[in-house]
Amino acid sequence: xxxxxxxxxxxxxxxxxxxxxxxxxxxxxxxxxxxxxxxxxxxxxxxxxxxxxxxxxxxxxxxxxxxxxxxxxxxxxxxxxxxxxxxxxxxxxxxxxxxxxxxxxxxxxxxxxxxxxx
Numbered sequence: 001x002x003x004x005x006x007x008x009x010x011x012x013x014x015x016x017x018x019x020x021x022x023x024x025x026x027x028x029x030x031x032x033x034x035x036x037x038x039x040x041x042x043x044x045x046x047x048x049x050x051x052x053x054x055x056x057x058x059x060x061x062x063x064x065x066x067x068x069x070x071x072x073x074x075x076x077x078x079x080x081x082x083x084x085x086x087x088x089x090x091x092x093x094x095x096x097x098x099x100x101x102x103x104x105x106x107x108x109x110x111x112x113x114x115x116x117x118x
Contacts, residue, residue, distance in 0.1 A: 023089050027111035030083065031118050034110070042081040042106075046113050047095045052087065058116030066091045073102055081106035085113040 007014075013067065018087055030037075033076040038044075046053055053063040064072050066086070082104060084092035089111035099107045 009017070011091070023111060027089065027115055028108065030108045030110040030116050033108070034083070034118075036083055037083055040081065042083050043076060044083050044109075044116060045076070045085070045095070046112065047084055047086045047091050056113070058085070058113050061085065061113065061116060066095055069095055069098055073099075076104070078104050080106070081111050083108045085110050085116060087111060 002064055004025070008068070038060070044058070046061045046063050047066040047069060048077045049065050050062070050063060053061075053065075062075075064075065076099070082099060084095045084099075084107065086092040088097075089109060092109045096109045
């Protein structure tokens, strides 16, 4: 089997591995920045559902479910750094895109909400 055929057959797995590695690296980077972000007044936003948030959450986070975020943008000043979380990092990734599309400059995705506890 030549490299071209091998790559064609396994590129989806390679893509998935790269995506998982990026999510891990990005979460670690934001976790390392968290003390400074908190000190400088960053908003910590959990975009899980209200039921998920009520079940468990990190101190200092506010809950704005992803499905409500577009309607509640006025609760998040554009001048603030916003750090987002959810259950896996996927919804917070979508929330990041929404905020950036709406003019927010400093938006970070920490991944899972439990990363705020580290």
